[in-house]
Amino acid sequence: MNGRQAGGEPLLSIRDLRLSYAADRGDVHAVDGVSFDLEAGKTLAIVGESGSGKTSLALALLRLLPRNTSQFEGQITLNGTDCMALSDGDFRSRVRWRQISMVFQGATESLNPIYKVGHQVREVLTSRGGQSRSAADERTRELLNLVRLPPETFNRYPHELSGGMKQRIAVASALALDPALVLLDEPTSALDVGVQAQIMNLFKRLKSNLGIASIFISHDIALASDIADYIAVMYAGRLVEIGPSEDILGAPSHPYTQKLLAAIPRLRSDEPLEFIPGAPPDLSDPPTGCRFHPRCQFAMDRCRIEDPHGIPTPSGQSLAACWLLDEAGSS
């Protein structure tokens, strides 16, 4: 493992990250002023509904920006390196996959259909790791073993593997260069619940054995609880609440988080399900003030005008962007 910090300075620090895309209707602000820190070896889950900007955030961390990106600014510090100061070439050779790697949502789509999967993992090692082909072969087999795939998988084509196996290959590839941080973008959403549990177990094992930090992106807060030390809830391009899992799941402060949790059908509880009326806002023309206010049952006048930012929650462990906390704190 490279770059493990003995505490104090976080592995990853993001400040006021902004990412917009140009579209016909005007700029879409997919990520709008996101800030957080992540310690080494820990997992942060970013939870949000579709279109909340969570995948954009992950792609921004790898600097995989679409062609129509119109704004990309803020601070990203990884292991003390100011990533935003790096040129594209430097970022590619020094940070991408070497320090931050990623497992994508669709395992099928993320593999090249015409090469054997072993060769695709090996390619990373030879091309990026500078290893000889035989050393890379050896290492690839180790990686396959690590993700619990039989050695003969090396010579299989993607279309010959099941979804779960392909996702394991994607994990092997992500681990190839010993990164400090792995981004897991909905890595199980295309899989059945049984296989999903297997892959989640694999992540847990890798996390405890290798001590890799990860950012787990999901629309499913229950699934996120399977691995997350910290949870960040994202809504309309912003983080509305971030804190330790215990806090977020046990004592959510933001009305959106509360509603989201109440909307999850529980397996062992008959609590009636709640829902949030209305739909998320259009990110090219978001509402003023708090972005959640049009759907919030507690919305006050202030929410429509002023933009809330990380306000400590009662536990003191979390931050939530909600004026209710401010009222409670000041009163």
Added chain:
Amino acid sequence: MRPGEALRVVLRSGSGRMGIGLLAVLVFVSLLVPFFYPLDFGLRFWNNPIAWADNPKAAPPAWTNLVGDQAPSHRVFDAESPSQTVETGPATTRLYSFTFDHESESPPTFLSVSVGEVTFYDRPPVISMTLERPDGRAATILQEVVRGQRPDETPPVTRFADEPRRIYLTGDTNSLTATSDFLQREFDLRLTEAELQGNLETALFGTPTGNEAAEFTPLTGEYTATIRVITYDARDSVESVRFVAAGGVFGLMGTDTQGRNLATGLMFGFPVALIIGISTSVAATILGTFFGILSGFSGGRTDTIIQRLADVMTNIPLLPILIFLIFVLGQKLWLVMTILVIFGWPGLTIILRSMVLQVRSGQLVEATQALGASRWRIMFRHVFFQMAPFIVAQMIFFTPAAILAEAGLSFLGLGDPSLPTWGQILEQGFRTGAIFIGYWWWILPPGILIVITAMTFVLLALAMEPVLNPRLRETAS
């Protein structure tokens, strides 16, 4: 995407605007043609040499006079009634005078006189022609008696009723003799008919440089050609008279070696090309769409049969088969179009089938089926509309292919003689060796028109691309 939206996307691109502009021009010209052309234009005019006899042969367009040497303009004089009538005893002389300025250094390329239907009772009329030159000299180069009454005929006798009597002075021996006499009388220049042969106009429209050789200085100025018809009965009649001093240039687009006005032929080519292209592609697209949707939707044996058939059809090289079939079955445009349709549908069918399979596995079909909709309704109300933009694009894309195929076939000499096309005009030029002689006006315009027409549709197809692939639209913006 709905049609209006699609049109906006097409119009947003330069190629789309250009394509639609060109298409508008093509359609406009094509719509004009039926007003000016008879339906049997091909057989009655275009491929009938008589219709073009009085045009200069292989003459470049008139506008070439704007640059380079001045070639004489083409002059045609028609008269139905004489400009003057002189009575001398029982005889009546009808004078038809045509005056024109000849400013060119070159003489007219040929001279001809035509006389329309002549009716006489007593003696046959006499036709003569005199050319009065700017220097005051006059040459009578034609003197001819209309053939007289045969024993089996009773007056009134009619001559030249079917077609006018045309005297091609340039190649007429009597005219050569008359000109030879004229030169001897006026300039004391002795030239035999053989020496004059091919120089008739040079002599008539020039002044000899000496009195030995057939060399002449051009004589510019006002010429008058007077045609006299002498009749001997008051009831005799002459329908019309024509005099032609053929030019060295002709019309907007020049002429070919048969004297055909290329502008006329090219103009006629517009609707023909559009009809070939559009009707072929529409028919092939309808067939292809029908079979494609049917095949993809039905599955089973229907699908297998259609796919095998389509597979074999697409594997047959089109042009050789087209050549063979047209050669054997006859040079008919409808046949060419039919064959193009027969070989044109399978490509679309194969692509559509795979698209239908995709749509069929989607939930729209399932949902509609559950509503109780019939197979036909699902296929042609839902599935078809999903693919409509693609089908339209394919139709546009197929249009130039049909036009080019017909042109290629015509170029090989298998065009339909009853309908002149651009390809045929080009082929005749090529066969005559126009490229080697330098008759560029015969070769270039039909080719340019074919390319522009084909290009119009290719541009439109190109502009359709963002409609079909929305991802391209995003990156382009």
Added chain:
Amino acid sequence: MNMNTNGAAPMLDLQDVAMHFKSRGRGFHTTTVRALDGVSLTLDRGETIAIVGESGCGKTTLGRVSLRLLEPTAGRVLFDNVDITQVKESNLKGFRRRAQGIFQDPFTSLDPYMTIRQIVEEPLIIHGVGSASERLERVQWALDEVRMRPAADFLDRFPHLLSGGQRQRVGIARALTLTPEYILADEPVSMIDASSRAEILALLSELQERYRIGYLYITHDIATARHFAPTAAVMYLGRVVEQGPTVDLINNPLHPYTQGLLNAVPEPDPANRLAERPVLPGEAPSPANVPSGCRFHPRCPVFMEGLCDVVEPPLVQVEPDRTVECHLYGAEGKERVGRDTGKSVSGDAEIV
């Protein structure tokens, strides 16, 4: 024939339905995909049964068969005592009016070239119901029922302008226009954001109460089944392996597969991250390659050699409203378990 509590025949009665697809494989081999392999099920008016299973278990095929979008290779599908598998499509109009479907993908199940009005009106047109103005009224009524209010605002819009939840409600309105008695709800909320799922399910329940609609609710998510369907059937590789009241099924799963499935479902609990989940090994084989005996035996943690891989498990009626298809509860299996462990296995034994 199954009888329900009133003694009358159930509305929908699937009897030993099988669906085998022949597919041309490599060369001259043909393979048989056994998507459904003998499934029986009944559903009454006003009742909801959830079919729970992973992809490839045959639940979607079952749904299609129940709407006769597929003709089963064997078995009978009785709708009000009429075997709809024996009726020609052209004579099916009556059934098609009374049975409707709501589908998973609200993005592809609506025709993008039609307005909301045209979409919701289509079933009326197909079945020749009412005049144009009556149909419009009906469309407005249906949109109002699914809480797309005011309906006039939506009539002339195209589906791509709506959110996922709204589109699904259009789908429900389309199914509702003919006031059907039976609706197949095939994963109606799986592609909808978590915050709106409950809304759609609540809407469906409300409509059920009002119009006594019977739902066959097909889902991979057993947790939503608990909140929407009182009864559930768990499917594995083309068979129903366990059936019963959903809450009982969850609290006391009998079949090893049901247990494995439930173990895999995460609940939002920060303690989850501290331990690995007990999971079933491997993945379900393809229905083209169904294992012998009990089809679950290669993955089963309590696999009994010589029995499970040889003999098809019996259908055991554990409780009046619970059935399970597993050797553990059959006479032979019980005897064997008893022999091996010296204990007898009761119906609600905990199996690890």
Added chain:
Amino acid sequence: MALAYTLGLRALSLVGVVLVVLVLVVVTLGATGFSDRMLTAIVSEEMRGQRQALAETIRDPERLEETLRERRVDLEEFYGLDDPWYTRLPAMVGRVLTLDLGSARNLRSFDGSSRVTDIVLERVPYSMMLVTTSLVITAIIGLWLGAKLATRVGTRSDRLASYLAAASNALPAWWAGILLILVLSFQLRIFPSGGLYSSPPPDGELLRFMDLLWHAALPILTLVLVSVGAWTYVVRTMLLNTAQEFHVTAARARGLPEGQVMRRHILRVAAPPIATNIILALTGSIGGAILTETVFNWPGMGRLYFDAITTADEAVIVALTFMFTLMYVAARFILEVLYVVLDPRVRYTAQ
């Protein structure tokens, strides 16, 4: 196994194509009475030979005529001329297959033979030379240019190239050839306007070869001009589609150098669909070759077609139609093999 099966299926389908074309040709010939004419021509020709041979042995003119008449009836029976055309179908298919179509009416081979087989077969290499050379050149330019453009979608050069592609697509080969002759041959006098060699041809192997290349330059340039636009466009579009696939983003995410992403993850993946499109474009290039040879008086099969049409030589036309189909089907099969080799998904799973 699956590979052999897939290819076997394709081969079978292509054999089917040849058969369908053969039957189509023969039925058309029979139904329109062309085959009668052709066979009668063959009979008459044999009779001429026999008359000369018999005239030496049989002196009596009447007996000679009598014998000849008998022979003629025998021959007509042999060729099936006394039966309706459809009974001769199989025999006729066989004749076309073996190019045993008798003699050409006016056309002759280079060394004077009038046998259709001789005339047609000696032209094959010249046609092949044009088609293959231009195909290779077009492929190289198309791939290079298409790849270049795919990386700069929406730029001015991309748009310009799109227009050029459109122009090239709308350009008939023969007219392009005519333009080239007008400009490069007649105006600038850089290249000859047609033919195979200068007359007289230069001495020496090398010089002769150079002379051939010099003559081939314009026809090849024509064929390249008319197809390179479509190629470039297809390559560009296919690459673009592939570049939008997610695994390419995934490859970039792994930090692979851009060149490697282009080569291994875009070009290589797009190769099968590009091959498919090229297969579809083949029929066009055959047509183009026929017309180009005609324009440049290049003594290949295409020019022969033109001459055969001009002299209404049906036997030669039938032979050529068959030969072109055969050539096309063979080329197509080669590409199918290439496709299967390029795409492991086809290689290892049955369709």
